[in-house]
Amino acid sequence: MGEICHAVLPLPIPASIYGLLLLLAALRFGIVKLEQVKEVGLFLTSIFPLLFVPAAAGVMELWAEMGEMLLPIVIAIIPVTVLVLVSAGRTTQALTSRRAARKEAEHD
Structure with a gap:
């Protein structure tokens, strides 16, 4: 589909x-x-960690070419990582509070 x-x-x-x-x-x-x-x-x-092995091997293979681009890569990775962590945390909090509110409404 x-x-x-x-x-x-x-x-x-x-x-x-x-x-x-x-x-x-x-x-x-x-x-x-x-x-x-x-x-x-x-x-x-x-088995999720095993799925990243090919990507890690590719990065290691291209490490020499990536050396000159290391600073822009790090500058891009840090904010994206923070954004993913914050959005995942907020989503988890929203779902947890919604589930708690639903359980509380069922008990009333």
């Missing part, structure tokens, strides 16, 4: 992102149950 969306829609979004959004919508609307994908999700998150 993600590949179809990528082929049909004129947006510069990878098919894998469309697929993740479709899976999120299917989970949210109950089309797919969490139990149906939980085992695969746990497996993928357990």
Whole structure:
């Protein structure tokens, strides 16, 4: 489905992102149950660090060419890392407070 969306829609979004959004919508609307994908999700998150090995090997291979660009790379990486940490933290806080409010409303 993600590949179809990528082929049909004129947006510069990878098919894998469309697929993740479709899976999120299917989970949210109950089309797919969490139990149906939980085992695969746990497996993928357990091997997640291994997925970065090829990227790290590529960086090590190109280290000589990247040496002269090290300062701009570091200048770009630091704010992006902070932005990702802040947005992930805010999202987690919002979801946690929403879940707590929902539980509190159920108890009333």
